[in-house]
Amino acid sequence: MADRPVLSLVNLRKAYGALVVTDDVSLDIPAGEFHAVIGPNGAGKTTLIHQISGLAPSDSGQILLDGQDVTRLSMPQRVSRGLVRSFQITSILPGFSALENVALAVQARSGSSFRFFGDAAKEEALNHPARAALAEVGLEARMHMRASLLSHGEKRQLELAIALAAQPRVMLLDEPLAGTGHEESEALIALMKRLKGRATILLVEHDMEAVFALADRVSVLVYGRVIASGPPQAVRENAEVRAAYLGEEELA
Amino acid sequence: MSAPAHSAAPPAPSMPTRRPVWAREALAVALFLALALIPFAAALGAESYLLSLCTRVVIFGIAALSLDLILGYGALVSFGHAAFLGMGAYAVGILSSHGIKDASLQLPAALAASALFALVTGALSLRAKGVYFIMITLAFGQMAFFLAVSLAAYGGDDGMTLSGRSRLFGFEWIKGDRAFYYVSLGFLVVCYALCRSLVASRFGRVIRGARENPVRMEAVGFPLFRYQLAIYVVAGAMCGLAGFLLANQAEFVSPAYMTWQRSGELIVMVVLGGLGSLHGAIIGAAAFLLLEEWLSGFTEHWKLIFGPFLVLVVLFARGGILGALDRVPGFRRWRGGHG
Numbered sequence: 001m002a003d004r005p006v007l008s009l010v011n012l013r014k015a016y017g018a019l020v021v022t023d024d025v026s027l028d029i030p031a032g033e034f035h036a037v038i039g040p041n042g043a044g045k046t047t048l049i050h051q052i053s054g055l056a057p058s059d060s061g062q063i064l065l066d067g068q069d070v071t072r073l074s075m076p077q078r079v080s081r082g083l084v085r086s087f088q089i090t091s092i093l094p095g096f097s098a099l100e101n102v103a104l105a106v107q108a109r110s111g112s113s114f115r116f117f118g119d120a121a122k123e124e125a126l127n128h129p130a131r132a133a134l135a136e137v138g139l140e141a142r143m144h145m146r147a148s149l150l151s152h153g154e155k156r157q158l159e160l161a162i163a164l165a166a167q168p169r170v171m172l173l174d175e176p177l178a179g180t181g182h183e184e185s186e187a188l189i190a191l192m193k194r195l196k197g198r199a200t201i202l203l204v205e206h207d208m209e210a211v212f213a214l215a216d217r218v219s220v221l222v223y224g225r226v227i228a229s230g231p232p233q234a235v236r237e238n239a240e241v242r243a244a245y246l247g248e249e250e251l252a
Numbered sequence: 253m254s255a256p257a258h259s260a261a262p263p264a265p266s267m268p269t270r271r272p273v274w275a276r277e278a279l280a281v282a283l284f285l286a287l288a289l290i291p292f293a294a295a296l297g298a299e300s301y302l303l304s305l306c307t308r309v310v311i312f313g314i315a316a317l318s319l320d321l322i323l324g325y326g327a328l329v330s331f332g333h334a335a336f337l338g339m340g341a342y343a344v345g346i347l348s349s350h351g352i353k354d355a356s357l358q359l360p361a362a363l364a365a366s367a368l369f370a371l372v373t374g375a376l377s378l379r380a381k382g383v384y385f386i387m388i389t390l391a392f393g394q395m396a397f398f399l400a401v402s403l404a405a406y407g408g409d410d411g412m413t414l415s416g417r418s419r420l421f422g423f424e425w426i427k428g429d430r431a432f433y434y435v436s437l438g439f440l441v442v443c444y445a446l447c448r449s450l451v452a453s454r455f456g457r458v459i460r461g462a463r464e465n466p467v468r469m470e471a472v473g474f475p476l477f478r479y480q481l482a483i484y485v486v487a488g489a490m491c492g493l494a495g496f497l498l499a500n501q502a503e504f505v506s507p508a509y510m511t512w513q514r515s516g517e518l519i520v521m522v523v524l525g526g527l528g529s530l531h532g533a534i535i536g537a538a539a540f541l542l543l544e545e546w547l548s549g550f551t552e553h554w555k556l557i558f559g560p561f562l563v564l565v566v567l568f569a570r571g572g573i574l575g576a577l578d579r580v581p582g583f584r585r586w587r588g589g590h591g
């Protein structure tokens with residue numbers, strides 16, 4: 001595992017009016033690291049992911065991907081460099097089949113989409129990797145179903161399959177376990193374990209058990225500030241973290 | 253699209269069925285066959301009247317198809333689409349007033365003028381979203397209208413009469429009304445086939461995806477602006493073709509082709525027929541023009557009936573005429589389930 005950071009945040013800031021949501025965040029994530037960001041509701045975790053992925057602009061600071069400044073790039077430009085995200089609030093194409101939702105992510109990275117002839121839905125070169133991604137999240141049996149008809153948990157799995165199919169080098173996952181049932185969440189945690197090392201991952205998650213089982217390092221975000229960052233055990237024992245965020249019993 | 257479920261219990265994954273093209277396009281084939289038979293029915297009586305009405309149906313069918321691409325498939329509400337009709341029509345009028353009467357020059361000019369207008373106005377208006385997009389396209393439409401009014405050399409307000417229909421390499425190919433009708437119908441069939449291919453292609457899938465959830469599409473890596481601009485240009489050029497035909501049908505061009513009311517009528521046609529299905533646009537254009545003709549035969553206040561009728565269709569027949577037909581058991585499956 002190389003030490004050169006794949007993703008660096010340098011003094012990142014963002015405010016909504018008077019509310020500072022991202023307050024001078026700096027973070028280096030080396031290649032292959034599984035990095036978890038935890039913090040109470042409203043701490044600014046989702047906003048941080050919006051900024052890194054390019055969905056929301058930053059007021060100041062820099063985002064470096066492989067040492068290159070991507071702060072001003074659009075979301076699609078960042079995706080083409082391998083920076084892919086998932087959404088806390090499920091974001092899928094409700095009228096498309098599960099397979100087509102994922103096949104579109106494959107299509108985005110497979111040659112030109114300025115092709116006006118030929119049925120895209122029948123392109124095996126797109127459907128094959130899409131089926132593989134669906135199989136990885138355990139949704140293969142549902143591939144021809146309209147995405148809007150999937151259960152909530154299945155939509156969460158689909159969300160992850162779409163991100164996987166984009167073949168990210170850096171993956172930003174915003175609470176992939178939120179709203180999933182026990183079995184689904186076990187399966188997703190197992191999947192994230194398999195992803196470890198394959199991609200650099202920044203995971204936002206409230207499920208502490210999952211975080212401490214998966215993360216190489218953990219950062220704690222409170223009111224937009226990183227108050228602690230380090231190996232899970234150190235963060236778990238950090239007095240400031242205990243005081244500011246985590247209940248003693250949660251960490252026990 | 254999916255195989256019929258045999259039990260109500262857990263919805264089984266269904267394989268999309270593929271049927272031969274004539275079966276998937278049953279409705280389109282039926283529509284085009286009916287249109288192709290019109291001249292024979294017309295020959296039984298009132299030929300020129302019926303033929304000219306149906307020629308308008310075909311021409312506006314092309315215009316409505318082109319609008320369905322951006323409105324139905326792209327969810328881009330363009331309120332200035334009639335401007336492209338005008339671009340195509342004026343290309344014919346202006347060239348022919350300078351003695352250039354050959355379609356081999358007029359048609360490319362009509363397509364190029366409308367495509368260029370779409371490229372410039374699309375690049376500016378697609379930066380805006382929602383209601384702002386509607387207002388900007390309306391503004392560009394009005395700009396084109398007033399430009400035509402100000403063209404004193406080409407009839408200004410009154411428009412200008414052409415000295416005859418376009419020729420093709422000197423040959424008077426569409427002089428006769430029947431020949432002109434079949435040529436127009438041929439263009440409609442070609443446009444339909446092009447649109448059908450387009451919406452199923454990789455490109456069309458990006459457009460359809462952006463209609464459902466633009467943020468998701470950008471998050472998997474599609475820069476949507478360039479795709480939406482491209483479909484705007486394709487639609488503009490196709491509507492320019494309709495303008496080329498309209499000028500030839502009437503042997504007349506005037507700014508009246510590009511009023512905002514005309515843009516509104518095009519939207520009504522697409523919504524009335526059923527958005528985002530392509531057949532719906534053709535059915536809507538036909539229904540609109542036939543109803544207009546029929547009602548205006550009763551009373552000069554026909555718009556008082558037509559207006560409320562449209563409101564009722566929009567309120568109660570969601571999905572327009574095609575949506576209403578789809579509720580007839582078996583119809584949707586028969587027609588192939590597009591849209």
Ligand SMILES: Nc1ncnc2c1ncn2[C@@H]1O[C@H](COP(=O)(O)OP(=O)(O)OP(=O)(O)O)[C@@H](O)[C@H]1O
Binds near residue numbers: 021040045046048
């Ligand atoms: N578009 C917006 N406009 C104004 N305020 C916003 C906006 N988006 C988020 N906020 C505010 O910014 C703060 C951080 O929100 P954010 O969604 O980033 O928190 P979070 O850490 O992801 O919370 P959760 O754990 O509930 O998902 C909250 O106080 C929220 O109300």
Ligand SMILES: [Mg+2]
Binds near residue numbers: 046
């Ligand atoms: Mg959040």
